[in-house]
Amino acid sequence: MIFNSLIFLCFVVVTVIINYLLPERFRSFFLLFCSLAFIGYYNIESLLAVLVFSLFTFYISRNIRGNRLLYIAGILLNAYAVIMFNYFFATRQGFDFSYAAISFNVNSFIIALGLSFYALQNISYLTEVYFGRWQPELSFKNFVLYNSFFPKVVSGPVMLPREFMPQIDRNVITHERLAAGFNRFLLGLFKKMVLADRLAPAVHSIFDFGDANCGLTTLAGAYLFTIQLYFDFSGYTDMALGIAKMLGYDLKENFNLPLRASSVSEFWRRWHISLISWFTAYVYYPLVYRLRSYKKAAAVAGILATFLISGIWHGIGITFFLWACCHIAYLCFELLTKRMRSGLSEKPSYLFYKLAGIFIVFNAVSFSNIFFRSGSLSSALLMIKSLFSDFFPAGWLHDFIAPLAVGGHQVDEFNFYISIFMAAAFLLFERRINRIANSGGFSFYYTTACVLLIFLLGIFSNGERFIYMQF
Amino acid sequence: MREHMDTSERLQQVFRKVFQKDDLLVSASTTAKDIRMWDSLTHLELIAAVEEEFNIKFSFSEVMQFNAVGDMLVALSRKSGEI
Known part of the structure; x- marks a missing residue:
């Protein structure tokens, strides 16, 4: 689902309308669902990879404060994700890549590669929490929405936790914002x-x-x-x-x-x-x-x-x-x-x-x-x-x-x-x-x-x- | 008050030395935007020179929060209070 494809345009129109009509407290759930659907549309392996990496990062972040070993493990895992996905692209085509039980084939590479943006956000989240500059997020839903929000999951912009997380539960849509977004x-x-x-x-x-x-x-x-x-x-x-x-x-x-x-x-x-x-x-x-x-x-x-x-x-x-x-x-x-x-x-x-x-x-x-x-x-x-x-x-x-x-x-x-x-x-x-x-x-x-x-x-x-x- | 004046004057000398500009004027409200040469490439060279002049060490999080000369003055007066 490339951004300038017809199916993506339809997806955006439907998402914007439903999100607008929903009460504010349900919007983050809905957007998380849409983001996961967007990733899963490419293939189920990418969705699985996102969920597994997110679950791991989310859980270690809760015990990471002052625990250097855990911090290094979290960083290495996410850095490995970046290298793995980029290495996968370096071979370009005709290629099956097996990572643990997950097998990526060439049709799945687009979103898998987008995960290098995703992994950068996990690393920044772990670092902020480790150094005590950000409180660990209690809601898994908010954490996954932070790293996988569909407009930015494929190619950024890379957001720091303090730039995105405070917005999640304050989803405000006005006519002015709708028009500015459309423009x-x-x-x-x-x-x-x-x-x-x-x-x-x-x-x-x-x-x-x-x-x-x-x-x-x-x-x-x-x-x-x-x-x-x-x-x-x-x-x-x-x-x-x-x-x-x-x-x-x-x-x-x-x-x-x-x-x-x-x-x-x-x-x-x-x-x-x-x-x-x-x-x-x-x-x-x-x-x-x-x-x-x-x-x-x-x-x-x-x-x-x-x-x-x-x-x-x-x-x-x-x-x-x-x-x-x-x-x-x-x-x-x-x-x-x-x-x-x-x-x-x-x-x-x-x-x-x-x-x-x-x-x-x-x-x-x-x-x-x-x-x-x-x-x-x-x-x-x-x-x-x-x-x-x-x-x-x-x-x-x-x-x-x-x-x-x-x-x-x-x-x-x-x-x-x-x-x-x-x-x-x-x-x-x-x-x-x-x-x-x-x-x-x-x-x-x-x-x-x-x-x-x-x-x-x-x-x-x-x-x-x-x-x-x-x- | 006098001590504060001294601190800002000394800080100004450090800025002049690091950026090699003898007529450079800095005040508490001066930010990196006001001095063309003050960017991420020179920021820590400046910090090292300030540390040397005042014989103190800034923590990493202090360094990351220095957006204006005023922030440095506050940190310096806090450090001199501690000593």
Whole structure:
């Protein structure tokens, strides 16, 4: 049940209506039922895995305070869940994976992989309870709803116990919240179906065919993937936040105009915010706190640990490792040149500095995403090689466009230009569009514009999955 | 009161030293948002310098709750009271 599929839309509509009609005290029971049904829809094994991991985490959390052994056991089990599910994806297809008595087959992998988001929330819950910052939850229903609430179970946002649990029994739905949730959901659907999925064929053509393209085309492919990933994942998040709001809960924001960041550290404060703040709270700060007398070396060690673990979390393999290495290098460079750059940014040419920063960061992130997107090290290296050779070959204008406008006909080129135009226009007016999508009133023009554009320009046929569902 | 003044002045010197800015002014309400260089990459370097200056140790949960300079001043005065 992918977020942009018809069956999921029907599921959401029915859930929102029933939840709205139910008395407040029954809503959390109903939403738990829906969440488990959502997981069970994929397969019964995933549902069993969720229930078993939840039961285990719930029971040890009640005796965990001050019990280091139990805490470590709980963390290891959930960390094992993350690695197991990601390892499962790394093998990609044609695969049966047996874990104890539960056998996962390839049809079941989507939700099983979503469990790496689920496991992060269990780890944060255990940590908060162990250190006495959160009281153990007494209700198993509330605990499972916290880690498995269906809008966020597949790809986040990752919520800390204090951010979600207090909301569970205070489910408030007003007309204003319904309208705001609907607007946000529509924005997400638009980003996914019109912006991200229209760019997908061009990205697919550059990354997956192993052809030696000219440097300029490869560069365009890398840029387009970064933009596609942003629209895909932030579109998913908008849909998740919108659905949750219509169901009475607020989820955490995950993106804040990341492509406008003028340093990589700023980028990581704006991109996948819930994941990076999880890593900052549970990996980076505890480590750097212990090593703080080593000053800068402590921060370097923190960056190293955070991104290596983040790389493993995304997937076990050399490409994710190299993606992590890129960001480690960027952030260490920024840390060590911070003072010099801070002096530069205060010069009168601040605007130039800012724009140059945005351009450099976008290039750096797009470069690292070559590893993130490539299926293998050899194809990533091939792309990098072509980036630095034959940038403007003879007849480059034709050769540049042809591999991107998949199909080779004039209409395909036209289609490609429309995609680029839509994405660029959106990025330019993003702040304004977000403001409308977050408003609490029903807007006839906004709704009509979104629906029309989705029907006219959206991609319906290929049912592209969300990229972040694999993690 | 005088002691409090001294503490904030000393704290200001630490900030100036860590962020290498001689004209940096900090008050109780100054937060990380007000100082461009103060982020998660430099936060614990700053903490280590404050600890060194005042010869104290902050706990991990104290460090995590420092959202503004005022929080540090409160923690410092509590620690000096304990001593």
